[in-house]
Amino acid sequence: xxxxxxxxxxxxxxxxxxxxxxxxxxxxxxxxxxxxxxxxxxxxxxxxxxxxxxxxxxxxxxxxxxxxxxxxxxxxxxxxxxxxxxxxxxxxxxxxxxxxxxxxxxxxxxxxxxxxxxxxxxxxxxxxxxxxxxxxxxxxxxxxxxxxxxxxxxxxxxxxxxxxxxxxxxxxxxxxxxxxxxxxxxxxxxxxxxxxxxxxxxxxxxxxxxxxxxxxxxxxxxxxxxxxxxxxxxxxxxxxxxxxxxxxxxxxxxxxxxxxxxxxxxxxxxxxxxxxxxxxxxxxxxxxxxxxxxxxxxxxxxxxxxxxxxxxxxxxxxxxx
Numbered sequence: 001x002x003x004x005x006x007x008x009x010x011x012x013x014x015x016x017x018x019x020x021x022x023x024x025x026x027x028x029x030x031x032x033x034x035x036x037x038x039x040x041x042x043x044x045x046x047x048x049x050x051x052x053x054x055x056x057x058x059x060x061x062x063x064x065x066x067x068x069x070x071x072x073x074x075x076x077x078x079x080x081x082x083x084x085x086x087x088x089x090x091x092x093x094x095x096x097x098x099x100x101x102x103x104x105x106x107x108x109x110x111x112x113x114x115x116x117x118x119x120x121x122x123x124x125x126x127x128x129x130x131x132x133x134x135x136x137x138x139x140x141x142x143x144x145x146x147x148x149x150x151x152x153x154x155x156x157x158x159x160x161x162x163x164x165x166x167x168x169x170x171x172x173x174x175x176x177x178x179x180x181x182x183x184x185x186x187x188x189x190x191x192x193x194x195x196x197x198x199x200x201x202x203x204x205x206x207x208x209x210x211x212x213x214x215x216x217x218x219x220x221x222x223x224x225x226x227x228x229x230x231x232x233x234x235x236x237x238x239x240x241x242x243x244x245x246x247x248x249x250x251x252x253x254x255x256x257x258x259x260x261x262x263x264x265x266x267x268x269x270x271x272x273x274x275x276x277x278x279x280x281x282x283x284x285x286x287x288x289x290x291x292x293x294x295x296x297x298x299x300x301x302x303x304x305x306x307x308x309x310x311x312x313x314x315x316x317x318x319x320x321x
Contacts, residue, residue: 004097005045006033011065013089016150019072020118021084024065028092032063036098038129039122039193039221042066043096043269043277047086051269052079055122055195055221056098057151060129066098069150071118101276101293102193102221104129109189111137114177114204116196117144122221123195124151131160142167142177142200179207186213193219198292215297222274222292236312240264240321241283255307264321266307273309280305281320286313 012024027033041055058067072084087093104111104126111130115123120141130137139160143149145168155164167177183192183204192213194204201220208218238255239246249258256266256278269277273291287305298304307319 004034006095006097007092008033008066008095010087010089010091010093013087016069017152018145018147019084020069020148020150021072022067022069022150023083023087024067025093025095026065033066034097035063036060036066037100038104038126039102040098040100040125041102041122042068042098043275044068044083045094046079046082047093048079048082050079050082052083053270053275055102055125057121057125060125061132066095069118069121102195102219104193105191105219108135108191110187110191111135112182112190112192113137113139114182114192114194114196115139115141116194116200117142117148118150119194119196119200120150121195123193124155126193127160127163128158131158131163137163139164140167140177140182141165142169142196144169179203180211183207183211183213186211186217191217191219195221198222215295233311236314237316238307238312239284239316239318241318242321246316249311254309255311259307259321266321268308271308273306276306278306278308280307282317283320284318285316287311287317288313 007028008025009028010023011026014022016022036056037060041053043051043053045051054068054070056066057069058065070080070083073080102122113123113127123139127137127139141164155161167175192208194201201222205218205220233251235248235251237246237248247258247262249255256268259266266278266280269275274293276293281304282302286302288311289299289305290310291306293306
């Protein structure tokens with residue numbers, strides 16, 4: 001987790017849509033909160049002891065509050081349920097200072113925002129920022145139904161409402177998003193941003209890549225990832241460059257858990273390979289990348305990996321630890 005931790009008070013907790021709640025967080029001492037930019041998120045330390053990442057969805061010009069929206073996911077690992085069931089108005093909770101692994105590209109000729117479900121949170125912030133900067137953009141917002149569409153009234157009342165197209169799964173066929181047609185022709189200077197469930201994002205990115213969109217024009221942020229356990233997973237070793245110490249990672253263990261058992265703590269947060277907290281330099285060896293954080297080019301370089309989820313293709317990885 002980020003070294004700079006903040007105590008904040010839940011000033012408001014209000015329903016946005018079915019199973020989605022908005023949490024408004026303010027400082028406990030009345031001081032301004034650290035600044036953030038569109039696409040930023042904070043780590044939230046939950047009463048249950050786990051840490052989860054949530055995108056900030058209010059105006060980055062605001063310094064008196066942070067707003068996050070949380071979908072209650074019954075199939076999740078308990079973080080969203082803790083937010084909905086244990087966190088109440090008036091509670092004081094611990095969060096990190098904002099971090100941004102999903103920034104807007106300066107000087108883009110046009111921006112195409114493609115949101116799926118709760119993935120609207122960072123893209124809404126981007127849309128509002130682009131509107132203020134008078135930069136051209138279109139936001140495609142896909143939702144299961146009107147009842148599950150967060151921020152619907154906020155978007156309808158905004159000055160940029162004409163830039164937004166809402167696509168409902170239970171709506172008429174003609175209003176549904178056609179990704180092949182939307183992404184058929186790559187356009188220079190147009191940057192695509194997508195966020196949402198993994199299957200949705202995989203569809204957006206695969207359509208864009210198959211149509212020839214350059215990787216540096218594709219930007220994405222995953223909320224979660226399913227663990228990748230393979231029957232062929234075996235044990236391997238990691239070597240600490242600072243001391244030469246070698247630690248074996250069992251077939252059923254992660255690198256971070258093996259290191260922790262040996263008394264070496266690597267900071268972690270999501271433990272799913274989506275947040276980048278545990279990113280570690282690799283000095284020798286070939287990682288088996290299983291994260292959703294690094295780009296394909298960054299993975300191909302094999303000079304860093306996420307030890308919370310990734311493994312090794314070589315017998316030993318030498319880590320910059």
